[in-house]
Amino acid sequence: MGIRSMTGFGRAEGRVGPYDVVVEAKSVNHRFLEVSVRLPRDWSFAEVAVRDRVRGQLQRGRVDIAVSLAGTGAAAGQVYVDWALVDALVEADQTLCHKLGVPFDPRSARQWLTFPGAVSVRPAALSEEEAVSSLGDLVNAAIDKLVAMREREGGDLARACAGYLEDVAAHLRAIRQRAPASVAAYRASLLARVSELGISVDDARLAQEVALFADRVAIDEELVRLEAHVQAMRSDLERAEPVGRRLDFLVQEMHREVNTIASKSQDAEISRHVVEMKALIEKLREQAQNVE
Structure with a gap:
């Protein structure tokens, strides 16, 4: 079992004492777990127990539980x-x-x-203890179906994120391969400029200038951290426990590293890869927001 989404629906029907009861559970994205319960009149005694059932199975999302009576009248x-x-x-x-x-x-x-x-x-006469027990079983059944839907959608999210991460990794490899060439290109550009101006420059001074440039545009640390974040997210996508908040954090850190690379690099090809990675990380962010 892998990650779950925060979007789902479940429905269960059954008897609670003399009543035919329908329980519907719906959930959508939310930063934390927020539970809303709607019960028939005079059934408020069961609200705390219903909330506890939900909290026992879910960790994130806005969850709406609606309990209604299927029949009215003498029955x-x-x-x-x-x-x-x-x-x-x-x-x-x-x-x-x-x-x-x-x-x-x-x-x-x-x-x-x-x-x-x-x-x-x-x-009809209804024992509160019996109602809480029977209603709790129906709530569990509805939540089980909701969780099954969230797991199916979670599988889709995991596959989409894995694809985006593979693309990010490909851009990282391309940037790592290009980075040394960008320094060489700067040295060649500097020599061409000196030649154009018709002046002589000491080789040691030229080497120092190139070394300073190489230090300013060095992105090895950012690439290492970004690669680590990619690997961490891949691992989290395989976990069974809720990892939504971890994914949110990793996406923020990936944004930070890519922005640092963008600010350091003066190479057009690297900048192109950075733009593509930003778009991919934004897609990861959208997907991560729906992970429990």
């Missing part, structure tokens, strides 16, 4: 009729018919069941 509770209210309404109906001199139709009495407060559905 989800007990029907309660306020017969005293209904009886009073029917009696009032009979009295009104008598005053108006019209016959009372007993069949019309059913209409009073629709009167506000006459009929209600009371929630």
Whole structure:
């Protein structure tokens, strides 16, 4: 198992006491782990347990957990009729018919069941301990599916990053090969300029100037560090534990080293490789931001 992305979705259905329940889990990029939980009314007692289940399986990302009841009505509770209210309404109906001199139709009495407060559905009895346990199992099932999706996307991210790293390494090899030639090119340019001006320059003075230039444009240390960062990122892409923050750090350090090479180098070919590496490292940064 390799890296995971921070984007995923999972869904689970099951019973929690007398209720049919659906749990949906969604996650997107976030610097830290942020968990949002939406529960049915009167189920707030389960929020802490749900959050703990999520934190037990995920380390980064904004995670939204939505718990909803699949059914309503008598199946989800007990029907309660306020017969005293209904009886009073029917009696009032009979009295009104008598005053108006019209016959009372007993069949019309059913209409009073629709009167506000006459009929209600009371929630079915639910043990909090049973609810927390059963709901926690459904949350785990939804998170398992979310994690499976994050692992599949993580595989895609790892392959993309590996390709970008291979390209960065190729540019590094080209720069390392070109670096000595850039000093020789500077020496040749300096000699040509001296010849053009028709002046004589002491060989020792010329050698000193070339040595100073070579020291100013030396990028060996930057290349070594950049190569180490590339290798470290390759290793991290194979790890099972969350490495998103490490990848963020490595990308920042790679940017730093490439910018230093850009500021030191005065060679057009090296500058071209630097531009290409900057573009590749930016792509790595975009991918790393979605790694858990």
